[in-house]
Amino acid sequence: MSKKNNIYVIGHKNPDTDSICSAISYAYLKNELSQKQEEECKYIPTRAGHINEETQYVLRYFEQEAPLFVNDIRPQVIDIEIRKTEGVDAGLSLKKAWDIMRGARIVSLPILEEDKLAGIITVSDIAYSDMDVYDNMILSKAGTSYKNIVETIDGEMIVGDLDGEFEEGHVLIAAANPDMMEGYIEPQDMVILGNRYESQLCAIEMDAQCIVVCMGATVSKTIRKMAKEHGCRIIVSPYDTYTVARLINHSMPVRYFMTTENLITFHTTDYVDDIQETMAKRRFRDFPITDNQGNYIGMISRRNLLDLDRKKLILVDHNEKAQAVDGFEEAEILEIIDHHRLGNIETNSPVYFRNQPVGCTATIITQMYMENGIEIPEKIAGLLCSAILSDTLMFRSPTCTAIDRIIAEKLAAIAHIEIEKYARDMFDAGSNLREKSAKEIFYQDFKKFNDSNINFGVGQISSMNKQELSACKDKLLPYMEEVRTSYGLDMVFFMMTDIINESTELLMVGDMCKEVIENAFETTVESSSAELPGVVSRKKQLIPAILGQLS
Structure with a gap:
């Protein structure tokens, strides 16, 4: 429910x-x-x-x-309709992230590590990654997994396995003849090439970490054998060289581009009043929500505040x-x-x-x-x-x-x-009052009232032991003055009601107390205290009498 x-x-x-x-x-x-x-x-x-x-x-x-x-x-935030945007792993490729956001029609994607929010990737982040000019080591700097590379170029790993990452080396296109290739291919590079046997053989002999064969070209048994011996992976893609070169950067993991610092997140227990100002100042479209343990819950936007219940x-x-x-x-x-x-x-x-x-x-x-x-x-x-x-x-x-x-x-x-x-x-x-502090006794039953622009409060304790009640007086009166000041009250009263004898000793602090109580009950107030025989009810006896005097 x-x-x-x-x-x-x-x-x-x-x-x-x-x-x-x-x-x-x-x-x-x-x-x-x-x-x-x-x-x-x-x-x-x-x-x-x-x-x-x-x-x-x-x-x-x-x-x-x-x-x-x-x-x-x-x-609170929990009362808002939180959008259950699924979080993704930090190793997900940019292309996969883009596909998810486009399919769900969202602009932000939460990145999770063990259910905790690790960062946010947005459509803008992906656009910048595509438009910025990077050197040809960006794939290895980003720690791109071979699984991401194969998925992004719709390829097939025909030599080697998908485990592991491309962690060092350049990404090169073998557009030159083998003689020139020997001058710029270095160990651990990734080489994008076509179906030319000589170029494939050269790249393997130069200790390339991986070669990507385009246009779905058939790779000979000899090349496969050589690749295995040299520890070189071979990926075959159905795309042409230009398309593979353009797509391969999209295989990089989102962790390399996601925002991790100065994230604006809210907790489910945050009050809406408190987050509205923050949301208004920030131009983010979406804001992540976490529970009190830091686990990611979902996302909200300014629009969600319109549906607040x-x-x-x-x-x-x-x-x-x-x-x-x-x-x-x-x-x-x-x-x-x-x-x-x-x-x-x-x-x-x-x-x-x-x-x-x-x-x-x-x-x-x-x-x-x-x-x-x-x-x-x-x-x-x-x-x-x-x-x-x-x-x-x-x-x-x-x-x-x-x-x-x-x-x-x-x-x-x-x-x-x-x-x-x-x-x-x-x-x-x-009524086990002797061991309690003044605060514990006072707040057992305390209510505030307002009448004729005068604010006052009345507390009450009841006991069958008159001696126990009397012992509370000395510690209650100083504390009542603190309460009066902290709440900004004009008067504070406290009823110490003796159930057996059906009477109350009324303690009071405030400038008007003495006059109000003496007129209301025809009694005498001494040392901020008055005896009220027969008075045991705050609701029916004390409050009406006080209100009668105030009016």
Whole structure:
């Protein structure tokens, strides 16, 4: 199936358990529906960031591979229609190369050595080789094989074998009488001549490396015997002397004329944006493509860019620009499945958009399985249930609805897990915070937002151990300031949520933070921190409160 038929199901940056599990589960559902409807497409679960430890635990528990990592969805060279121009060996003759290019109507031919690109030969290179004036040692300088010579002049090797190359000596035409020939034929020369016995004998006795007999003339037994004794090859060609002399230079190998330096090549993983400028500056007709191991793949030209297909995306668990994978603007968004507030992603055409006020995207996806009559496999049920337990903090979050709980219990039965025990193990795996760096903790679940031209970010960790949460404070606050500066944010908040006590200690950096939080929650901010009893949900409690103050 062509890569053009791939559709990537992807969650937000810094993905949480819902983002990862929803991408996997929705891709599975779409593939099942695609098979039913006999569609020619493949849905691929994808992620836009590192998988946190809680989600790693879930994937290990249900023996599920992590989704494909994609940090930039812009079109790549691999998305272009690459022309599969076959590469040729560096020893190929100029004539053969010309015949291939003329037959395929191409102007460039890649030269390969063990599947690696060694050089490029073009129609212009062959034209120059034909027009330039070379001395009569050019065939030997080029290391021309006897096989190439025989093929090029449509000849037959009647004495000697085709193995080996013409590596030294001149190429001469025996137009003079034998007395004069003795003065200019040297050992190892190649002599083009006719059917004159005396000339043939003279060339052999002068230790010529090879003689080329033209016009398909018969070579006597005596000459053949003499040639064998002197180690001289004999080639017979049906062409006249002029034609053989004109064609024989076309037997030279392409390696002698190909371009090997300053080759402009692209990799399959290069982004189209990055190669367009290079292609515009260079007047080459074709550009070779290699994979990441340097193996030749094919050729592209500027014309191929006209047929570029944008990658196709389905977004799950988000619908805001700041949270979407880099380059999403250059992709074609087909669907959005989410449970958050409506964000600011714009699409070029209408899309299927399903947004419900429930506690988890996985809840919506489970409903879609049921609506379409698709049986939920045990492992997929486990992933969906894990996402709901994670996003609803085991039903403690105010975002949790009755439908979340009902569906989670049904999924748990299919997955054969006991909710209370499994959820505690899952949260414990994700909240092993003491050994982690500030960066590892911070990016377990971090999202950026924009409102009223104010940019802010909110991260969150949840744990059943309040002491473990408190121990993170001192290393998180300095790192949050680094994050604020690097992203150019006005404010950065971080929720340290105590699942058991259903409360959050909120850390903050930024000039407006204190005023925003104190007004929003009627609390007191001290040392860049505030206690928020009853607040456990970023989506339903913290973000709306912040946005209310900003507006």
